[in-house]
Amino acid sequence: MAQPDFLVAVDLVILTVDADVLKVLCVRRGVAPYKGRLALPGGFVRPSEDLADAAERELGEETGLSDLGGHLEQLATYGDPKRDPRGRVLSVAHLALVPDPPPATAGSDAADADWFAVEELLGSRRRLAFDHHRILTDGVARARAKLEYSPLAAAFCRSEFTIGELRQVYEAVWGAELDPRNFHRKVTKTPGFVEATGRTTTRQGGRPARLFVAGGAEVLYPPMQAPA
Amino acid sequence: MAQPDFLVAVDLVILTVDADVLKVLCVRRGVAPYKGRLALPGGFVRPSEDLADAAERELGEETGLSDLGGHLEQLATYGDPKRDPRGRVLSVAHLALVPDPPPATAGSDAADADWFAVEELLGSRRRLAFDHHRILTDGVARARAKLEYSPLAAAFCRSEFTIGELRQVYEAVWGAELDPRNFHRKVTKTPGFVEATGRTTTRQGGRPARLFVAGGAEVLYPPMQAPA
Protein backbone atom coordinates (compact mmCIF):
# COMPACT_ATOMS: atom_id res chain seq x y z
CA MET A 1 0.00 0.00 0.00
CA ALA A 2 1.12 3.55 -0.56
CA GLN A 3 2.58 5.23 2.48
CA PRO A 4 2.15 8.93 3.15
CA ASP A 5 5.11 11.20 2.74
CA PHE A 6 6.35 13.45 5.48
CA LEU A 7 8.43 16.55 5.60
CA VAL A 8 11.06 16.37 8.30
CA ALA A 9 12.43 19.40 10.08
CA VAL A 10 14.97 19.87 12.84
CA ASP A 11 14.13 22.39 15.54
CA LEU A 12 16.57 23.53 18.18
CA VAL A 13 16.24 24.44 21.81
CA ILE A 14 19.45 26.41 22.28
CA LEU A 15 19.98 27.26 25.93
CA THR A 16 22.55 29.50 27.53
CA VAL A 17 23.07 31.21 30.88
CA ASP A 18 23.38 34.98 30.71
CA ALA A 19 23.59 37.14 33.82
CA ASP A 20 22.39 34.29 36.02
CA VAL A 21 19.30 33.79 33.85
CA LEU A 22 18.50 30.79 31.67
CA LYS A 23 17.82 31.98 28.13
CA VAL A 24 16.80 30.40 24.85
CA LEU A 25 17.46 31.52 21.29
CA CYS A 26 14.32 32.37 19.31
CA VAL A 27 13.66 33.78 15.88
CA ARG A 28 10.75 35.91 14.76
CA ARG A 29 8.88 34.32 11.88
CA GLY A 30 8.76 36.43 8.72
CA VAL A 31 6.25 34.30 6.84
CA ALA A 32 2.95 32.54 7.45
CA PRO A 33 1.94 30.53 9.30
CA TYR A 34 2.46 32.19 12.67
CA LYS A 35 3.99 35.23 10.92
CA GLY A 36 5.46 37.63 13.44
CA ARG A 37 5.38 35.03 16.19
CA LEU A 38 8.47 33.82 17.99
CA ALA A 39 9.69 30.33 17.15
CA LEU A 40 12.55 28.02 17.87
CA PRO A 41 15.20 28.08 15.16
CA GLY A 42 15.14 25.17 12.78
CA GLY A 43 14.92 24.02 9.21
CA PHE A 44 14.28 21.11 6.94
CA VAL A 45 16.56 18.12 6.79
CA ARG A 46 18.39 17.82 3.48
CA PRO A 47 18.05 14.78 1.23
CA SER A 48 21.17 12.92 2.28
CA GLU A 49 21.82 14.48 5.63
CA ASP A 50 21.74 12.71 8.97
CA LEU A 51 19.57 14.18 11.69
CA ALA A 52 22.53 15.02 13.88
CA ASP A 53 24.29 16.70 10.97
CA ALA A 54 21.21 18.78 10.22
CA ALA A 55 20.99 19.88 13.84
CA GLU A 56 24.64 20.80 13.94
CA ARG A 57 24.32 22.72 10.69
CA GLU A 58 21.34 24.68 11.97
CA LEU A 59 23.14 25.39 15.22
CA GLY A 60 26.06 26.78 13.29
CA GLU A 61 23.83 28.90 11.09
CA GLU A 62 21.98 30.37 14.04
CA THR A 63 24.79 31.00 16.46
CA GLY A 64 27.88 31.16 14.32
CA LEU A 65 29.32 28.56 16.63
CA SER A 66 30.76 25.28 15.48
CA ASP A 67 29.50 23.62 18.66
CA LEU A 68 32.90 23.94 20.24
CA GLY A 69 32.66 23.66 23.99
CA GLY A 70 28.92 23.19 23.85
CA HIS A 71 26.65 20.19 23.78
CA LEU A 72 24.08 18.94 21.30
CA GLU A 73 21.73 16.01 21.68
CA GLN A 74 18.48 14.79 20.25
CA LEU A 75 15.52 15.73 22.42
CA ALA A 76 12.36 14.16 21.00
CA THR A 77 10.26 13.99 17.85
CA TYR A 78 6.92 15.75 17.50
CA GLY A 79 4.50 14.42 14.93
CA ASP A 80 0.96 15.52 15.68
CA PRO A 81 -0.82 15.47 12.29
CA LYS A 82 -2.14 18.97 12.91
CA ARG A 83 0.97 20.55 14.38
CA ASP A 84 1.75 22.37 11.12
CA PRO A 85 -1.10 23.74 9.00
CA ARG A 86 0.98 23.37 5.85
CA GLY A 87 0.98 19.60 5.94
CA ARG A 88 2.48 16.60 7.64
CA VAL A 89 5.70 17.98 9.07
CA LEU A 90 7.68 16.00 11.58
CA SER A 91 9.95 17.92 13.92
CA VAL A 92 12.98 16.18 15.35
CA ALA A 93 13.81 18.54 18.20
CA HIS A 94 17.34 18.86 19.51
CA LEU A 95 18.71 20.37 22.68
CA ALA A 96 21.85 22.50 22.59
CA LEU A 97 23.74 23.99 25.52
CA VAL A 98 26.19 26.74 24.66
CA PRO A 99 28.58 28.78 26.77
CA ASP A 100 28.19 32.52 27.18
CA PRO A 101 25.66 34.17 24.99
CA PRO A 102 27.15 34.33 21.53
CA PRO A 103 25.94 37.56 19.91
CA ALA A 104 22.49 36.96 18.48
CA THR A 105 21.90 37.38 14.74
CA ALA A 106 25.49 36.39 14.18
CA GLY A 107 24.41 33.92 11.55
CA SER A 108 23.17 34.94 8.14
CA ASP A 109 19.87 33.12 8.06
CA ALA A 110 17.76 34.37 10.86
CA ALA A 111 17.99 38.11 10.62
CA ASP A 112 15.81 38.52 13.68
CA ALA A 113 17.10 36.16 16.33
CA ASP A 114 17.54 36.98 19.99
CA TRP A 115 17.85 35.47 23.46
CA PHE A 116 14.80 35.35 25.70
CA ALA A 117 14.47 34.42 29.34
CA VAL A 118 13.03 30.93 29.50
CA GLU A 119 10.89 31.73 32.51
CA GLU A 120 9.07 34.50 30.66
CA LEU A 121 8.48 32.42 27.55
CA LEU A 122 7.09 29.55 29.54
CA GLY A 123 4.78 31.86 31.41
CA SER A 124 2.51 32.67 28.49
CA ARG A 125 1.47 29.70 26.43
CA ARG A 126 0.75 31.69 23.26
CA ARG A 127 4.04 33.39 22.52
CA LEU A 128 5.65 30.61 20.53
CA ALA A 129 4.58 29.29 17.15
CA PHE A 130 3.47 25.74 16.39
CA ASP A 131 3.97 23.37 19.33
CA HIS A 132 7.21 25.07 20.24
CA HIS A 133 5.98 25.89 23.72
CA ARG A 134 5.81 22.19 24.44
CA ILE A 135 9.18 21.54 22.82
CA LEU A 136 10.75 24.27 24.92
CA THR A 137 9.09 22.87 28.04
CA ASP A 138 10.48 19.43 27.29
CA GLY A 139 13.93 20.80 26.50
CA VAL A 140 14.18 22.75 29.73
CA ALA A 141 12.95 19.75 31.69
CA ARG A 142 15.62 17.60 30.03
CA ALA A 143 18.33 20.12 30.83
CA ARG A 144 17.23 20.40 34.45
CA ALA A 145 17.18 16.64 34.85
CA LYS A 146 20.53 16.13 33.16
CA LEU A 147 22.29 18.52 35.48
CA GLU A 148 21.49 16.10 38.26
CA TYR A 149 23.17 13.01 37.00
CA SER A 150 25.61 14.24 34.36
CA PRO A 151 28.45 16.76 34.33
CA LEU A 152 26.66 18.63 31.56
CA ALA A 153 26.58 21.94 33.40
CA ALA A 154 30.13 22.49 32.19
CA ALA A 155 28.74 22.80 28.66
CA PHE A 156 27.32 26.17 29.72
CA CYS A 157 30.76 27.38 30.78
CA ARG A 158 33.78 28.37 28.74
CA SER A 159 36.56 25.82 28.61
CA GLU A 160 38.09 27.00 31.89
CA PHE A 161 35.73 27.95 34.67
CA THR A 162 35.57 28.42 38.42
CA ILE A 163 33.45 26.43 40.83
CA GLY A 164 31.45 29.59 41.44
CA GLU A 165 30.64 29.96 37.76
CA LEU A 166 29.56 26.35 37.62
CA ARG A 167 27.35 26.91 40.64
CA GLN A 168 25.71 29.90 38.96
CA VAL A 169 24.80 27.62 36.07
CA TYR A 170 23.00 25.27 38.39
CA GLU A 171 21.26 28.14 40.13
CA ALA A 172 20.09 29.63 36.84
CA VAL A 173 18.86 26.37 35.35
CA TRP A 174 17.23 25.10 38.52
CA GLY A 175 16.03 28.48 39.70
CA ALA A 176 17.26 27.79 43.21
CA GLU A 177 20.10 28.94 45.41
CA LEU A 178 22.78 26.48 46.41
CA ASP A 179 25.15 26.69 49.34
CA PRO A 180 28.54 27.66 47.88
CA ARG A 181 30.48 25.62 50.44
CA ASN A 182 28.55 22.41 50.04
CA PHE A 183 28.50 22.82 46.27
CA HIS A 184 32.26 23.27 46.25
CA ARG A 185 32.74 20.14 48.31
CA LYS A 186 30.38 18.08 46.19
CA VAL A 187 31.85 19.12 42.84
CA THR A 188 35.48 18.71 43.78
CA LYS A 189 34.93 15.37 45.49
CA THR A 190 32.87 13.73 42.76
CA PRO A 191 35.37 11.80 40.63
CA GLY A 192 35.61 12.95 37.03
CA PHE A 193 33.41 16.00 37.37
CA VAL A 194 36.08 18.71 37.20
CA GLU A 195 39.87 18.81 37.06
CA ALA A 196 41.99 21.65 38.39
CA THR A 197 44.26 23.36 35.90
CA GLY A 198 46.49 25.01 38.47
CA ARG A 199 45.65 28.46 37.17
CA THR A 200 43.50 30.97 39.01
CA THR A 201 41.39 33.97 38.13
CA THR A 202 39.84 36.93 39.89
CA ARG A 203 37.17 37.64 37.29
CA GLN A 204 34.46 36.88 39.82
CA GLY A 205 35.85 39.37 42.33
CA GLY A 206 36.91 38.38 45.80
CA ARG A 207 39.59 35.87 46.56
CA PRO A 208 41.22 34.33 43.48
CA ALA A 209 39.42 31.19 42.37
CA ARG A 210 41.03 28.11 40.95
CA LEU A 211 40.25 27.34 37.34
CA PHE A 212 38.91 23.94 36.31
CA VAL A 213 38.13 22.05 33.14
CA ALA A 214 35.45 19.43 32.67
CA GLY A 215 36.52 15.98 33.79
CA GLY A 216 36.09 12.79 31.86
CA ALA A 217 33.03 11.44 33.63
CA GLU A 218 29.85 10.78 31.67
CA VAL A 219 27.62 10.40 34.68
CA LEU A 220 27.76 11.61 38.25
CA TYR A 221 27.82 9.07 41.09
CA PRO A 222 26.23 9.98 43.32
CA PRO A 223 24.12 12.55 41.46
CA MET A 224 23.75 16.20 42.30
CA GLN A 225 20.58 16.68 44.26
CA ALA A 226 18.16 19.38 43.19
CA PRO A 227 16.65 21.08 46.23
CA ALA A 228 13.30 19.67 47.29
CA MET B 1 13.23 24.93 -2.69
CA ALA B 2 11.67 21.53 -2.86
CA GLN B 3 12.07 19.44 0.25
CA PRO B 4 12.68 15.72 0.14
CA ASP B 5 9.96 13.39 1.27
CA PHE B 6 10.46 10.85 4.00
CA LEU B 7 8.75 7.69 4.98
CA VAL B 8 8.17 7.51 8.71
CA ALA B 9 8.01 4.28 10.63
CA VAL B 10 7.54 3.44 14.28
CA ASP B 11 9.70 0.68 15.71
CA LEU B 12 9.20 -0.82 19.13
CA VAL B 13 11.56 -2.09 21.78
CA ILE B 14 9.15 -4.20 23.81
CA LEU B 15 10.81 -5.45 26.97
CA THR B 16 9.59 -7.93 29.53
CA VAL B 17 11.04 -9.99 32.34
CA ASP B 18 10.57 -13.73 31.99
CA ALA B 19 12.15 -16.22 34.38
CA ASP B 20 14.48 -13.56 35.77
CA VAL B 21 15.75 -12.73 32.28
CA LEU B 22 15.24 -9.49 30.38
CA LYS B 23 13.71 -10.27 27.01
CA VAL B 24 12.68 -8.34 23.94
CA LEU B 25 10.05 -9.12 21.33
CA CYS B 26 11.42 -9.63 17.83
CA VAL B 27 9.93 -10.68 14.52
CA ARG B 28 11.59 -12.57 11.70
CA ARG B 29 11.48 -10.63 8.47
CA GLY B 30 9.70 -12.38 5.63
CA VAL B 31 10.69 -9.97 2.87
CA ALA B 32 13.80 -8.20 1.65
CA PRO B 33 15.76 -6.35 2.75
CA TYR B 34 17.22 -8.37 5.58
CA LYS B 35 14.88 -11.26 4.74
CA GLY B 36 15.06 -13.97 7.39
CA ARG B 37 16.81 -11.67 9.86
CA LEU B 38 15.37 -10.74 13.23
CA ALA B 39 14.00 -7.24 13.61
CA LEU B 40 12.17 -5.11 16.07
CA PRO B 41 8.44 -5.00 15.41
CA GLY B 42 7.20 -1.83 13.77
CA GLY B 43 5.34 -0.32 10.89
CA PHE B 44 4.62 2.83 8.98
CA VAL B 45 2.79 5.75 10.49
CA ARG B 46 -0.62 6.34 8.95
CA PRO B 47 -1.55 9.60 7.23
CA SER B 48 -3.41 11.24 10.07
CA GLU B 49 -2.05 9.33 12.99
CA ASP B 50 -0.01 10.72 15.83
CA LEU B 51 3.31 9.05 16.62
CA ALA B 52 2.14 7.89 20.03
CA ASP B 53 -1.04 6.46 18.50
CA ALA B 54 0.95 4.57 15.90
CA ALA B 55 3.21 3.13 18.57
CA GLU B 56 0.25 2.06 20.68
CA ARG B 57 -1.43 0.49 17.68
CA GLU B 58 1.69 -1.48 16.77
CA LEU B 59 2.10 -2.59 20.36
CA GLY B 60 -1.45 -3.87 20.37
CA GLU B 61 -0.98 -5.67 17.07
CA GLU B 62 2.19 -7.38 18.22
CA THR B 63 1.30 -8.35 21.75
CA GLY B 64 -2.46 -8.40 21.78
CA LEU B 65 -2.23 -6.10 24.75
CA SER B 66 -3.96 -2.77 24.97
CA ASP B 67 -1.05 -1.39 26.96
CA LEU B 68 -2.91 -1.95 30.20
CA GLY B 69 -0.51 -2.10 33.10
CA GLY B 70 2.47 -1.50 30.88
CA HIS B 71 4.38 1.55 29.85
CA LEU B 72 5.06 3.17 26.49
CA GLU B 73 7.28 6.13 25.75
CA GLN B 74 9.15 7.60 22.83
CA LEU B 75 12.78 6.55 22.75
CA ALA B 76 14.58 8.36 19.95
CA THR B 77 14.47 8.92 16.21
CA TYR B 78 16.92 7.33 13.79
CA GLY B 79 17.44 8.98 10.45
CA ASP B 80 20.71 7.94 8.89
CA PRO B 81 20.19 8.40 5.14
CA LYS B 82 21.53 4.90 4.50
CA ARG B 83 19.78 3.07 7.33
CA ASP B 84 17.20 1.58 4.96
CA PRO B 85 18.26 0.53 1.44
CA ARG B 86 14.74 1.13 0.15
CA GLY B 87 14.91 4.89 0.63
CA ARG B 88 14.77 7.63 3.18
CA VAL B 89 12.95 6.01 6.06
CA LEU B 90 12.86 7.66 9.43
CA SER B 91 12.30 5.43 12.44
CA VAL B 92 10.73 6.90 15.53
CA ALA B 93 11.63 4.24 18.06
CA HIS B 94 9.51 3.68 21.14
CA LEU B 95 10.18 1.78 24.34
CA ALA B 96 7.51 -0.44 25.87
CA LEU B 97 7.63 -2.29 29.16
CA VAL B 98 5.04 -5.02 29.59
CA PRO B 99 4.24 -7.33 32.47
CA ASP B 100 4.67 -11.08 32.19
CA PRO B 101 5.42 -12.42 28.78
CA PRO B 102 2.20 -12.27 26.83
CA PRO B 103 2.14 -15.29 24.51
CA ALA B 104 4.14 -14.42 21.40
CA THR B 105 2.44 -14.46 18.02
CA ALA B 106 -0.78 -13.59 19.75
CA GLY B 107 -1.36 -10.80 17.28
CA SER B 108 -2.39 -11.41 13.72
CA ASP B 109 0.29 -9.46 11.91
CA ALA B 110 3.60 -10.91 12.81
CA ALA B 111 3.19 -14.62 12.34
CA ASP B 112 6.72 -15.25 13.49
CA ALA B 113 7.29 -13.23 16.63
CA ASP B 114 9.04 -14.40 19.75
CA TRP B 115 10.85 -13.29 22.88
CA PHE B 116 14.64 -13.27 22.94
CA ALA B 117 17.05 -12.72 25.79
CA VAL B 118 18.42 -9.21 25.45
CA GLU B 119 21.88 -10.24 26.55
CA GLU B 120 22.20 -12.73 23.72
CA LEU B 121 20.95 -10.34 21.08
CA LEU B 122 23.31 -7.63 22.20
CA GLY B 123 26.20 -10.03 22.13
CA SER B 124 26.34 -10.45 18.37
CA ARG B 125 26.09 -7.27 16.41
CA ARG B 126 24.78 -8.89 13.23
CA ARG B 127 21.63 -10.64 14.34
CA LEU B 128 19.24 -7.72 13.96
CA ALA B 129 18.19 -6.02 10.75
CA PHE B 130 18.76 -2.38 9.86
CA ASP B 131 20.13 -0.34 12.78
CA HIS B 132 17.97 -2.24 15.21
CA HIS B 133 20.97 -3.36 17.23
CA ARG B 134 21.64 0.26 18.09
CA ILE B 135 17.98 0.94 18.81
CA LEU B 136 17.84 -2.04 21.13
CA THR B 137 21.03 -0.91 22.84
CA ASP B 138 19.58 2.55 23.41
CA GLY B 139 16.27 1.13 24.61
CA VAL B 140 17.88 -1.15 27.16
CA ALA B 141 20.10 1.68 28.36
CA ARG B 142 17.04 3.90 28.78
CA ALA B 143 15.22 1.21 30.74
CA ARG B 144 18.21 0.60 33.00
CA ALA B 145 18.59 4.29 33.70
CA LYS B 146 14.91 4.87 34.31
CA LEU B 147 14.74 2.17 36.97
CA GLU B 148 17.08 4.31 39.01
CA TYR B 149 15.07 7.48 39.29
CA SER B 150 11.51 6.44 38.43
CA PRO B 151 9.10 3.83 39.78
CA LEU B 152 8.91 2.31 36.30
CA ALA B 153 9.92 -1.16 37.39
CA ALA B 154 6.31 -1.71 38.41
CA ALA B 155 5.41 -1.59 34.71
CA PHE B 156 7.06 -5.00 34.37
CA CYS B 157 4.81 -6.44 37.08
CA ARG B 158 1.15 -7.30 37.04
CA SER B 159 -1.12 -4.86 38.81
CA GLU B 160 -0.53 -6.45 42.22
CA PHE B 161 2.98 -7.59 43.01
CA THR B 162 5.26 -8.46 45.91
CA ILE B 163 8.44 -6.68 46.86
CA GLY B 164 10.33 -9.78 45.86
CA GLU B 165 8.86 -9.75 42.38
CA LEU B 166 9.79 -6.11 42.04
CA ARG B 167 13.31 -6.89 43.14
CA GLN B 168 13.58 -9.62 40.53
CA VAL B 169 12.73 -7.03 37.91
CA TYR B 170 15.62 -4.86 39.02
CA GLU B 171 17.95 -7.83 39.10
CA ALA B 172 16.97 -8.93 35.61
CA VAL B 173 17.22 -5.47 34.04
CA TRP B 174 20.40 -4.49 35.81
CA GLY B 175 21.97 -7.92 35.69
CA ALA B 176 23.01 -7.66 39.33
CA GLU B 177 21.92 -9.14 42.62
CA LEU B 178 20.39 -6.91 45.24
CA ASP B 179 20.13 -7.53 48.95
CA PRO B 180 16.48 -8.48 49.62
CA ARG B 181 16.45 -6.82 53.03
CA ASN B 182 17.88 -3.50 51.96
CA PHE B 183 15.74 -3.49 48.84
CA HIS B 184 12.64 -4.10 50.93
CA ARG B 185 13.50 -1.22 53.23
CA LYS B 186 14.29 1.14 50.38
CA VAL B 187 11.15 0.43 48.39
CA THR B 188 8.72 0.60 51.27
CA LYS B 189 10.26 3.75 52.72
CA THR B 190 10.42 5.75 49.49
CA PRO B 191 7.23 7.81 49.41
CA GLY B 192 4.91 7.06 46.50
CA PHE B 193 6.82 4.06 45.18
CA VAL B 194 4.45 1.29 46.29
CA GLU B 195 1.29 1.07 48.34
CA ALA B 196 0.22 -1.97 50.33
CA THR B 197 -3.12 -3.47 49.42
CA GLY B 198 -3.52 -5.47 52.61
CA ARG B 199 -3.71 -8.72 50.69
CA THR B 200 -0.99 -11.33 50.65
CA THR B 201 0.15 -14.14 48.40
CA THR B 202 2.33 -17.19 48.60
CA ARG B 203 2.97 -17.53 44.88
CA GLN B 204 6.69 -17.00 45.46
CA GLY B 205 6.89 -19.78 48.02
CA GLY B 206 8.01 -19.24 51.56
CA ARG B 207 6.37 -16.89 53.99
CA PRO B 208 3.33 -15.08 52.58
CA ALA B 209 4.27 -11.77 51.02
CA ARG B 210 2.24 -8.62 51.13
CA LEU B 211 0.84 -7.43 47.83
CA PHE B 212 1.47 -3.91 46.62
CA VAL B 213 0.33 -1.67 43.80
CA ALA B 214 2.34 1.10 42.16
CA GLY B 215 2.24 4.35 44.07
CA GLY B 216 1.57 7.76 42.61
CA ALA B 217 5.13 9.01 42.43
CA GLU B 218 6.62 9.98 39.06
CA VAL B 219 10.20 10.14 40.27
CA LEU B 220 12.10 8.55 43.12
CA TYR B 221 13.79 10.76 45.69
CA PRO B 222 16.33 9.67 46.50
CA PRO B 223 16.90 7.40 43.50
CA MET B 224 17.56 3.68 43.59
CA GLN B 225 21.27 3.09 43.31
CA ALA B 226 22.53 0.67 40.74
CA PRO B 227 25.46 -1.28 42.14
CA ALA B 228 28.85 0.11 41.20
Added chain:
DNA sequence: TCGCCTTCTCGTCAAGGTGACGATTAACAT
Protein backbone atom coordinates in the same frame (compact mmCIF):
# COMPACT_ATOMS: atom_id res chain seq x y z
C1' DT C 1 47.92 52.40 54.31
C1' DC C 2 43.99 50.63 56.48
C1' DG C 3 39.78 48.73 56.88
C1' DC C 4 36.04 46.68 54.46
C1' DC C 5 33.82 43.93 51.13
C1' DT C 6 33.83 40.12 48.15
C1' DT C 7 34.32 35.39 46.99
C1' DC C 8 36.84 31.19 47.57
C1' DT C 9 38.19 27.39 50.42
C1' DC C 10 38.50 24.37 54.37
C1' DG C 11 36.30 22.37 58.79
C1' DT C 12 32.84 20.83 62.07
C1' DC C 13 28.69 18.67 63.45
C1' DA C 14 24.19 16.41 63.47
C1' DA C 15 20.76 13.98 60.68
C1' DG C 16 19.59 10.72 57.45
C1' DG C 17 20.50 7.12 53.83
C1' DT C 18 23.07 2.90 52.59
C1' DG C 19 25.57 -1.61 52.71
C1' DA C 20 26.45 -5.71 55.35
C1' DC C 21 24.31 -9.03 57.83
C1' DG C 22 21.89 -11.41 62.03
C1' DA C 23 17.36 -13.00 63.51
C1' DT C 24 12.56 -14.08 63.32
C1' DT C 25 8.17 -15.23 61.00
C1' DA C 26 5.02 -17.95 58.29
C1' DA C 27 3.92 -20.56 54.72
C1' DC C 28 4.85 -25.37 52.08
C1' DA C 29 7.08 -30.14 51.19
C1' DT C 30 8.43 -34.58 52.80
Added chain:
DNA sequence: ATGTTAATCGTCACCTTGACGAGAAGGCGA
Protein backbone atom coordinates in the same frame (compact mmCIF):
# COMPACT_ATOMS: atom_id res chain seq x y z
C1' DA D 1 8.01 -32.95 63.14
C1' DT D 2 11.48 -31.10 60.40
C1' DG D 3 13.64 -28.78 56.79
C1' DT D 4 13.21 -25.32 53.07
C1' DT D 5 11.93 -21.12 51.27
C1' DA D 6 11.18 -16.34 51.15
C1' DA D 7 9.42 -12.20 53.68
C1' DT D 8 10.10 -8.99 57.17
C1' DC D 9 12.31 -6.57 61.01
C1' DG D 10 16.55 -4.83 63.46
C1' DT D 11 21.28 -3.46 64.25
C1' DC D 12 25.54 -1.25 63.30
C1' DA D 13 29.29 1.16 60.93
C1' DC D 14 30.08 4.20 57.25
C1' DC D 15 29.17 7.81 54.05
C1' DT D 16 26.75 11.77 52.18
C1' DT D 17 24.26 15.73 52.95
C1' DG D 18 22.63 20.23 54.88
C1' DA D 19 23.60 23.98 57.95
C1' DC D 20 26.93 26.94 59.20
C1' DG D 21 31.49 28.79 61.38
C1' DA D 22 36.03 30.53 60.16
C1' DG D 23 39.89 31.87 57.70
C1' DA D 24 42.35 33.18 53.12
C1' DA D 25 43.30 36.28 49.49
C1' DG D 26 42.19 39.34 46.31
C1' DG D 27 40.10 44.42 45.08
C1' DC D 28 38.45 49.03 46.44
C1' DG D 29 37.39 53.36 48.75
C1' DA D 30 38.43 56.59 52.62
